[in-house]
Amino acid sequence: MKEKKRHNVFVKGSISPQLIADSIAKHSTKTTIGAHDIFLGQVRADVIENKNVLAIDYSTYEEMAEEKFHEIREAAFSKFDLTCMHIYHSIGKVKAGEICLFVFVSSKHRASAFDACRYIVEEIKANVPIWGKEIFEDETFVWKENK
Amino acid sequence: MKEKKRHNVFVKGSISPQLIADSIAKHSTKTTIGAHDIFLGQVRADVIENKNVLAIDYSTYEEMAEEKFHEIREAAFSKFDLTCMHIYHSIGKVKAGEICLFVFVSSKHRASAFDACRYIVEEIKANVPIWGKEIFEDETFVWKENK
Amino acid sequence: MLFGSLADLAGKSELWFSNCQDIQSLKDKLLNEFPELRNSKFLISVDKKLVKDNHQLQPGTEVAFLPPFAGG
Amino acid sequence: MLFGSLADLAGKSELWFSNCQDIQSLKDKLLNEFPELRNSKFLISVDKKLVKDNHQLQPGTEVAFLPPFAGG
Numbered sequence: 001m002k003e004k005k006r007h008n009v010f011v012k013g014s015i016s017p018q019l020i021a022d023s024i025a026k027h028s029t030k031t032t033i034g035a036h037d038i039f040l041g042q043v044r045a046d047v048i049e050n051k052n053v054l055a056i057d058y059s060t061y062e063e064m065a066e067e068k069f070h071e072i073r074e075a076a077f078s079k080f081d082l083t084c085m086h087i088y089h090s091i092g093k094v095k096a097g098e099i100c101l102f103v104f105v106s107s108k109h110r111a112s113a114f115d116a117c118r119y120i121v122e123e124i125k126a127n128v129p130i131w132g133k134e135i136f137e138d139e140t141f142v143w144k145e146n147k
Numbered sequence: 148m149k150e151k152k153r154h155n156v157f158v159k160g161s162i163s164p165q166l167i168a169d170s171i172a173k174h175s176t177k178t179t180i181g182a183h184d185i186f187l188g189q190v191r192a193d194v195i196e197n198k199n200v201l202a203i204d205y206s207t208y209e210e211m212a213e214e215k216f217h218e219i220r221e222a223a224f225s226k227f228d229l230t231c232m233h234i235y236h237s238i239g240k241v242k243a244g245e246i247c248l249f250v251f252v253s254s255k256h257r258a259s260a261f262d263a264c265r266y267i268v269e270e271i272k273a274n275v276p277i278w279g280k281e282i283f284e285d286e287t288f289v290w291k292e293n294k
Numbered sequence: 295m296l297f298g299s300l301a302d303l304a305g306k307s308e309l310w311f312s313n314c315q316d317i318q319s320l321k322d323k324l325l326n327e328f329p330e331l332r333n334s335k336f337l338i339s340v341d342k343k344l345v346k347d348n349h350q351l352q353p354g355t356e357v358a359f360l361p362p363f364a365g366g
Numbered sequence: 367m368l369f370g371s372l373a374d375l376a377g378k379s380e381l382w383f384s385n386c387q388d389i390q391s392l393k394d395k396l397l398n399e400f401p402e403l404r405n406s407k408f409l410i411s412v413d414k415k416l417v418k419d420n421h422q423l424q425p426g427t428e429v430a431f432l433p434p435f436a437g438g
Contacts, residue, residue: 021168024187028244031192037264038185040171041366044255045178058365061297061358064342089365097175101366108191110438114265117184121257121366129339129358130365131298143299144364188438205437208369208430211414236437248438257366268438276411276430277437278370290371291436 014098041101161245188248
């Protein structure tokens, strides 16, 4: 429980490049790490029925999402040889071009970092209860659905 | 040639988290991007025959390395559906815990970014003429060899 | 509890139903009250775990209707 | 040209040899002058492309001896 509280997955609004830089910098004391793999999800200005997506408004079922993130984290540590791992996901409005997901995996050698990062991203997309409203210029919206 | 000159792969010394943050921030105007995959190589404080690695001193055969980087770049763009791609590699001394390689791949959907980033890292490790002297506390060293 | 597009369509996100022995009967009551949800895809969770229609319910249990996920 | 550990062992990184028709004869001359390189693994490039031992050489060609790579 301590471990979970220490690091909250959900971030209000977009994830800033500065948060990413700070996370990377913090790992310079962990000198058994040889490889980091970072996945960033960025909101696309998709065109849907001739209208441009301006932003996505994310919502979640927080208690269930936190349990799922915890399960994914545990599974990743048991499947792969990792030194550490961090996940951040936006909640609320994120504009097109901004970052909404930040998965950061570190390991001694590159294969585990690559395998784990991809596994985690696929798990999040498939199994974490997060929803996104794609908002257009005219303030109408559609609900996004992951593939 | 213009394309190659615009962006020099080699960076003197370590790659700073700030350079990584700045690279990420620059992509916010590219709103067709949905996924970024970033690989970072970090110098490990390995213990070799009871001595700690303090730093790696990288050297290269620059003209050949630049040709190889160019070939890797072209191959990645032809194999994968990418929006953009950047590679930075350190030259000279990089201390344990610091970043020596930064591969940054962006695409519309996540699969291409993951596939391409891994491909590029493996190609760099196998085919780019870069050498690294692992320097110990007592100033002795060994030459590193990629697996 | 209703989330995402389901909450939008129903106009509310929390509802109380009594006398539901299992998920199927709860689902019938929900779709009866909000016919606009009939064309929606969703999964169902009980106490934050995904379940099937025939899952038994106790009074006071938290049931959530979850439309397709869109995280990341 | 010698790089990495090879330059260290030979104590120099640039060398000129005359009368080398192919890579094999150049390699023989190099290892003769620097026997300390005999236990080293290396690849050979001509004009920045990797080649085999029997590759023919022209006078003035840039040949490089490349120990195992360690990039990244």
